[in-house]
Amino acid sequence: MKAHTAPVSPASLLTRRDPAWARDFEAILKAYEAAGGKVSALQSDRIASAVISANRVLWVNEIPGVHIEAEETPTGIRAHIRVDPGTRVEYPVHLCFGMIPQEGIQEIIPTFEIGEGAEVGFLAHCTFPNAINLQHIMGATVRIGPGATMRYTEAHFHGPYGGVQVLPTSHVILEEGGRFENEFNLTHGRVGRMEIRMEVDVAARGVAELTVKAYGMGEDYIRAEETIRLNGPEARGLTKTRVAVRDRAVGEVYTTTEGNAPGARGHMDCTEIVRGEAVARNTPIVIVRNDQARVTHEAAIGSVSRKELETLMARGLSEEEAVDIIIRGMLA
Amino acid sequence: MNPLLTVENVHVQRPGAEVLRGVNLTVYPAEVHVLLGLNGSGKSSLAYTLMGCAGYRPTQGRILFDGEDITDLPVSERARRGITLAWQEPARFEGLRTGDYIALGMKEPTLARVEEALRAVALAPAAYLGRPVDPTLSGGERKRIELAAVYAMRPRLAILDEPDSGIDVLGVEEITGLIRQMAAGGTAVLLITHRDEMADAADRASLMCGGVVVKTGSPDEVRAYFARRCRPHEETLGAQPWEPVNGDAYKEVVTRGVCE
Numbered sequence: 001m002k003a004h005t006a007p008v009s010p011a012s013l014l015t016r017r018d019p020a021w022a023r024d025f026e027a028i029l030k031a032y033e034a035a036g037g038k039v040s041a042l043q044s045d046r047i048a049s050a051v052i053s054a055n056r057v058l059w060v061n062e063i064p065g066v067h068i069e070a071e072e073t074p075t076g077i078r079a080h081i082r083v084d085p086g087t088r089v090e091y092p093v094h095l096c097f098g099m100i101p102q103e104g105i106q107e108i109i110p111t112f113e114i115g116e117g118a119e120v121g122f123l124a125h126c127t128f129p130n131a132i133n134l135q136h137i138m139g140a141t142v143r144i145g146p147g148a149t150m151r152y153t154e155a156h157f158h159g160p161y162g163g164v165q166v167l168p169t170s171h172v173i174l175e176e177g178g179r180f181e182n183e184f185n186l187t188h189g190r191v192g193r194m195e196i197r198m199e200v201d202v203a204a205r206g207v208a209e210l211t212v213k214a215y216g217m218g219e220d221y222i223r224a225e226e227t228i229r230l231n232g233p234e235a236r237g238l239t240k241t242r243v244a245v246r247d248r249a250v251g252e253v254y255t256t257t258e259g260n261a262p263g264a265r266g267h268m269d270c271t272e273i274v275r276g277e278a279v280a281r282n283t284p285i286v287i288v289r290n291d292q293a294r295v296t297h298e299a300a301i302g303s304v305s306r307k308e309l310e311t312l313m314a315r316g317l318s319e320e321e322a323v324d325i326i327i328r329g330m331l332a
Numbered sequence: 333m334n335p336l337l338t339v340e341n342v343h344v345q346r347p348g349a350e351v352l353r354g355v356n357l358t359v360y361p362a363e364v365h366v367l368l369g370l371n372g373s374g375k376s377s378l379a380y381t382l383m384g385c386a387g388y389r390p391t392q393g394r395i396l397f398d399g400e401d402i403t404d405l406p407v408s409e410r411a412r413r414g415i416t417l418a419w420q421e422p423a424r425f426e427g428l429r430t431g432d433y434i435a436l437g438m439k440e441p442t443l444a445r446v447e448e449a450l451r452a453v454a455l456a457p458a459a460y461l462g463r464p465v466d467p468t469l470s471g472g473e474r475k476r477i478e479l480a481a482v483y484a485m486r487p488r489l490a491i492l493d494e495p496d497s498g499i500d501v502l503g504v505e506e507i508t509g510l511i512r513q514m515a516a517g518g519t520a521v522l523l524i525t526h527r528d529e530m531a532d533a534a535d536r537a538s539l540m541c542g543g544v545v546v547k548t549g550s551p552d553e554v555r556a557y558f559a560r561r562c563r564p565h566e567e568t569l570g571a572q573p574w575e576p577v578n579g580d581a582y583k584e585v586v587t588r589g590v591c592e
Contacts, residue, residue, distance in 0.1 A: 242426075271426075308423040310385050313407035314416050315437030315485060325436070329427030329464075 021058065024100075028053040028127075032096045035127035035157035036188070041094045049094040052077050054106055066093060066120070076107030076137070085115030085145065092121035092151070102132040102163070109139050114178075116145035124154040131192065132163035140170040142180070144206075149179040155186075162190035162218055169197040174206040176232065183211040184224075187331045191220035191249070198225070204232030204261070211240045213331045216249035216278070227256040230264035230293065237266040244327040245278035256285040259293025268297035273304055273327055334399065336361045336520050337382070337489055342393035344381050351377040353543035354393070359489065364511055364521045366531045366551060368558050369540035375524045376420060378540070379493045382522070383417040384410050397489070411437070414488030418495060420524075422478040424466050430477055431461035437485035449484035452510055453477070479507075483514060490514060491522045496530060508533035531555040 028051060029039050042049045042059065048066040051059035055077055057070045065087030070079040083089065099106050114120060128134055144150050158164040166186075174180050184196060191214060200208045212224045222245070228237035243251040251274075257266035272280035284297040304326050312322035337359040344352035351374050359365045369375045380388040382395060384407045394403045402410055416437065425433065434449055435441035447457040453476040463469065465477060475495065482490050496507050504527070511521050511533050523530060531537050537554035539547040539562070547557055 305423065306386055307419070308425060310383070310407050311419060311423045312436065314383055314411050315481065316408060316411040317436065318408050319406075325428065326425065329425050332427035 031127035035125040037125040051096045079110040089120040092123040095124040098127040107137045112142040114148045119149040121151040129159040138168035142172040144178040147177040151181040162192045164192035166194040172200040186214045195223040202235040216245040220249040225254045229258045234263035241270040244273040246275035252281045259288040262292035264293040266295035270299040272301040338396040366534035366537040373540040374543040416487040417491040420493040449480040
């Protein structure tokens with residue numbers, strides 16, 4: 001296995017001489033842009049970043065207080081991302097994971113360690129523009145120190161064929177007074193098969209907010225399984241799931257919130273819109289082990305609200321246009 | 333002058349009751365026409381019927397717009413011909429920004445026109461353009477945005493269902509001013525309300541009771557009739573006529589001729 005840290009300076013990013021590297025890099029940057037990523041961010045020496053193509057670490061940029069170590073494995077990479085205690089990272093750390101080939105496996109095993117009182121955002125783009133039979137597996141471990149904040153936004157782009165299996169699992173340990181905000185978006189292109197599994201253990205006064213937004217079509221399958229355990233006094237948790245499915249796609253949302261300590265407060269909010277022959281399921285599970293804890297849930301599943309539809313149609317939009325605006329708004 | 337809207341003997345059946353029982357109404361181009369009536373008289377049902385909403389298809393009668401029979405047209409087609417509706421309780425839209433929502437109905441959207449529409453309903457564009465039209469807005473804010481969207485659209489016929497209810501900051505005068513401004517720009521306004529003072533903004537008025545239009549005339553005439561003949565029976569007439577228990581009392585008042 002090879003280890004990589006900051007292999008080149010940003011200035012030489014576009015002029016590097018290794019032609020194979022340049023080809024790979026150019027291809028992945030195009031895919032990164034297709035997924036909504038900003039290439040300019042990868043060229044800035046003030047923004048920490050990493051670019052991973054299949055099992056190759058093409059680019060790493062560290063900044064003071066943010067350390068990224070990555071090593072290649074036969075099927076992917078193993079990464080260790082550390083943010084020093086007390087560090088306030090001004091710009092989100094940009095991560096790009098992708099594969100250009102139509103087939104293959106990419107297995108990403110990252111460990112995030114956010115030091116006490118640190119504050120950092122991550123903007124990850126996962127892009128598989130040509131996927132026909134491709135598997136993207138992620139097994140993340142996250143530890144957020146006392147009073148630290150981590151915001152992680154992940155956007156996916158899977159191309160038009162729906163040939164991707166995305167299987168991310170994460171376990172987050174949130175220490176006292178810590179904050180974790182996670183947003184997962186898969187709203188452009190086809191989904192393929194996506195199974196997200198996330199577990200968060202929240203200590204006293206910690207706050208966890210998990211958001212999943214996905215739009216499935218054709219034969220896509222979306223499964224989101226999220227668990228928040230509010231283990232410490234006054235811990236708070238929110239899951240927000242927005243899924244739209246059409247054609248014959250399937251959307252399944254399983255959320256669990258446990259209120260295990262006094263003053264713990266949890267809420268699960270799920271909206272799923274169903275069109276055509278698609279199927280949506282939602283299973284919220286509430287577990288309360290302390291008589292001073294409280295967990296609530298709300299779910300709305302079904303067709304687009306008739307009133308919303310007719311309001312937009314009364315402005316001159318066709319029914320299809322109105323449905324599209326409502327779904328895009330929900331997933332925005 | 334030819335009428336812009338003609339409603340001829342329109343009947344609408346809802347589950348459990350006939351909510352419109354032979355409505356006749358005409359609205360002229362650029363006219364402000366107030367439709368008065370107590371709660372449950374069928375005003376909102378008529379609004380949904382005119383807009384073509386699901387479940388409000390006439391079982392009898394027809395609706396003509398600019399001479400064309402639009403009775404069977406869907407909502408979108410009616411809107412494309414220039415009809416729109418501001419709902420009494422407007423829908424909320426997650427993720428849709430106010431500026432974009434207002435621009436949706438405009439043929440040639442411009443930021444200047446969207447801002448003008450917001451100012452017309454006393455909302456500061458800088459504060460509202462980017463706000464989502466979702467439950468974070470108060471009821472009054474949402475209603476004002478609905479009025480702004482209709483204003484920006486420049487429709488030929490704007491049906492405003494109780495635009496004065498639930499708005500705390502904008503008073504009746506501001507709303508009537510906006511309506512007169514729309515009419516001056518060529519929009520006919522069918523203003524639905526149970527507040528008879530709103531008739532001051534109108535060119536003509538009609539009164540609904542028990543699912544029919546019982547009187548049409550000058551605003552003063554209809555307003556006086558409404559105050560004298562309907563208000564005293566507000567408690568009874570205000571009940572929903574399609575609920576069986578209230579329905580009997582409602583029918584009794586109507587058939588005794590109190591409102592006819």
